[in-house]
Amino acid sequence: MAQSHSIDSEIKKVTIDFNNTNFEYNKNKTIIQLFEEQVERIPLADAVICNNEKLSYKELNEKSNMIARFLRAEGVKRETIIGIMVDRSFEMMIGIFGILKAGGAYLPISIDNPSQRKNQIISDSKIPILLTKSNVNNSDISNDLKIINLDDEDMYIGDDSNLPLINKPTDIAYVIYTSGSTGIPKGVLIEHYSLINRLNWMQRQYPISESDTILQKTPYFFDVSVWEIFWWSVIGAKVCLLKHGYEKYPQAIIETVEKENVSITHFVPSMLNAFLNYIEDSEHIKRLSSLKQVFVSGEALSTSVVNNFNKTLNKNNKTKLANLYGPTEATVDVSYFDCPEIESIDKVPIGKPIDNTSFYIIKNDELKLIGEEGELCIAGDGLSRGYLNRPELTNEKFVEDFKIDKLNKEIKKFYKTGDLACWMPNGDVEFLGRIDHQVKIRGLRIELGEIESRIRKFEGITDCIVLAKNSSESITLIYAIVTPENLIQKEIALYLKDYLPQYMLPNKYVFLNELPLTNNGKVNRKLLEENC
Amino acid sequence: MTTLKNVSEKEIIKEYLFENIDLEEFEDDLDIFESGMANSLFAIQLMTYLEKEFKIQITMDDLNIENYSTINSITEFVINKKNKE
Numbered sequence: 001m002a003q004s005h006s007i008d009s010e011i012k013k014v015t016i017d018f019n020n021t022n023f024e025y026n027k028n029k030t031i032i033q034l035f036e037e038q039v040e041r042i043p044l045a046d047a048v049i050c051n052n053e054k055l056s057y058k059e060l061n062e063k064s065n066m067i068a069r070f071l072r073a074e075g076v077k078r079e080t081i082i083g084i085m086v087d088r089s090f091e092m093m094i095g096i097f098g099i100l101k102a103g104g105a106y107l108p109i110s111i112d113n114p115s116q117r118k119n120q121i122i123s124d125s126k127i128p129i130l131l132t133k134s135n136v137n138n139s140d141i142s143n144d145l146k147i148i149n150l151d152d153e154d155m156y157i158g159d160d161s162n163l164p165l166i167n168k169p170t171d172i173a174y175v176i177y178t179s180g181s182t183g184i185p186k187g188v189l190i191e192h193y194s195l196i197n198r199l200n201w202m203q204r205q206y207p208i209s210e211s212d213t214i215l216q217k218t219p220y221f222f223d224v225s226v227w228e229i230f231w232w233s234v235i236g237a238k239v240c241l242l243k244h245g246y247e248k249y250p251q252a253i254i255e256t257v258e259k260e261n262v263s264i265t266h267f268v269p270s271m272l273n274a275f276l277n278y279i280e281d282s283e284h285i286k287r288l289s290s291l292k293q294v295f296v297s298g299e300a301l302s303t304s305v306v307n308n309f310n311k312t313l314n315k316n317n318k319t320k321l322a323n324l325y326g327p328t329e330a331t332v333d334v335s336y337f338d339c340p341e342i343e344s345i346d347k348v349p350i351g352k353p354i355d356n357t358s359f360y361i362i363k364n365d366e367l368k369l370i371g372e373e374g375e376l377c378i379a380g381d382g383l384s385r386g387y388l389n390r391p392e393l394t395n396e397k398f399v400e401d402f403k404i405d406k407l408n409k410e411i412k413k414f415y416k417t418g419d420l421a422c423w424m425p426n427g428d429v430e431f432l433g434r435i436d437h438q439v440k441i442r443g444l445r446i447e448l449g450e451i452e453s454r455i456r457k458f459e460g461i462t463d464c465i466v467l468a469k470n471s472s473e474s475i476t477l478i479y480a481i482v483t484p485e486n487l488i489q490k491e492i493a494l495y496l497k498d499y500l501p502q503y504m505l506p507n508k509y510v511f512l513n514e515l516p517l518t519n520n521g522k523v524n525r526k527l528l529e530e531n532c
Numbered sequence: 533m534t535t536l537k538n539v540s541e542k543e544i545i546k547e548y549l550f551e552n553i554d555l556e557e558f559e560d561d562l563d564i565f566e567s568g569m570a571n572s573l574f575a576i577q578l579m580t581y582l583e584k585e586f587k588i589q590i591t592m593d594d595l596n597i598e599n600y601s602t603i604n605s606i607t608e609f610v611i612n613k614k615n616k617e
Contacts, residue, residue: 274576474573507568
């Protein structure tokens with residue numbers, strides 16, 4: 001009797017106490033309303049800084065209003081998905097705000113994508129309009145859709161006042177494609193209120209003011225970019241756009257932070273590691289003194305990176321480091337952990353759920369308690385509506401009406417992350433690995449299955465296994481193990497270049513007559529991994 | 533004299549790349565990024581090393597990946613940089 005009582009109290013702890021995250025926010029507004037309130041309040045304040053030029057709140061508002069009017073005249077309605085394919089520039093911001101003001105949802109497409117992938121995303125999403133720029137090559141777009149150049153002066157004429165609002169907070173705001181294990185990337189639909197909840201939490205936890213500047217350095221087709229693109233705009237702060245392509249270089253980041261007094265920035269942990277090694281023992285640290293807060297997400301954060309951060313940026317500049325975690329399917333981030341500044345830690349958890357978010361750790365349909373490993377499942381206001389035009393996949397990943405035995409409680413809807421995790425006694429969550437073959441390379445989410453199924457479509461290939469393996473601290477290599485033996489590597493590589501972005505291309509090929517199997521007839525991945 | 537100096541710089545760079553990149557054949561003009569053997573993170577690691585080893589300062593104007601993509605181009609970049617400083 002006493003034992004069952006303690007189990008009950010522990011179930012209560014992990015389902016209720018650790019998930020005590022209810023917090024009020026502007027649930028009845030859209031992101032555009034919040035931005036327009038700031039335009040009204042501080043029209044002449046700087047909003048966007050890019051390559052020594054500036055746009056005020058008023059200018060950004062008027063330009064995006066003109067784009068929005070044009071889009072509405074083209075028939076854009078609530079939830080019309082509009083593609084945008086531009087470099088990091090004023091036009092990127094004007095285009096995104098313009099699409100939202102028109103009532104649509106923006107779908108960011110990388111200008112560096114191979115043409116097959118661009119066309120795949122365009123035809124999967126059925127976008128009627130693509131916003132682009134004259135410096136972006138769009139000759140490889142084969143679909144029948146309207147292409148508009150955002151740097152065409154003729155776009156910026158006519159009425160520049162705010163448009164009547166047509167959206168509800170439950171309308172979608174953006175669609176971001178992520179790697180799909182069956183070979184085709186999938187579009188994740190995120191609604192306005194989810195985005196507002198995420199931004200509101202961030203402002204509560206790490207408040208910024210009009211004097212702050214956020215560095216926008218994450219490519220806009222990854223969802224980390226979403227808070228960089230919108231957070232400042234609902235507060236009255238500024239965003240500084242890092243020169244396109246220069247997010248790879250510490251020298252460019254240092255120079256931009258110093259020049260524009262950037263106070264907030266984000267890194268993927270592996271990039272932060274390389275960045276910290278670069279600035280170590282040098283004058284560079286002084287040049288970064290305006291940085292107040294650094295966020296990391298996208299990969300597991302190691303204690304050595306935290307220690308290195310504390311020895312450099314924290315010790316000299318009092319900069320703080322927070323570890324965020326979340327899948328695209330739950331609106332950017334769903335948990336946070338503030339890294340300790342003095343005492344050393346033996347692991348870095350992904351922390352506690354953010355506002356209006358609940359975590360459940362589940363294995364074999366059973367709720368797991370403190371210290372027990374299981375799949376991390378997320379419920380709450382951050383949940384995506386699902387995948388665009390993929391009802392089956394949506395039903396598989398977003399589970400509805402899940403009953404927790406012994407607790408007379410039902411979870412209305414949760415998302416299965418595929419991440420293994422466990423609760424720590426203090427309510428933090430520890431990340432333990434993946435259930436499937438999704439890997440992260442430099443923070444980029446890659447389904448090895450997507451590479452495999454694309455390779456299998458090449459004529460003559462009978463089977464294929466793709467593995468990722470670290471070859472050094474900074475290099476992770478993708479291995480493609482292909483059967484039969486007599487194929488030509490160059491031809492396969494050339495074919496893949498048309499379909500997969502650079503970061504998903506195999507670095508090494510191994511040709512075998514047949515794949516090794518385990519005793520129960522499955523491909524022996526472990527053996528292959530050891531021999532690569 | 534200059535030739536001898538260049539050779540030694542080239543040798544230092546070669547040794548560093550051999551130690552840090554898992555590659556069997558390695559021509560002086562092989563593009564380490566194009567060939568997929570190195571990525572942008574390695575580029576940072578390499579630049580960090582070059583600045584310390586050769587006491588040079590890489591600035592925003594030097595951020596052209598071609599400067600760092602082959603044994604030959606890295607050597608040439610380092611020598612030019614040293615001559616300017």
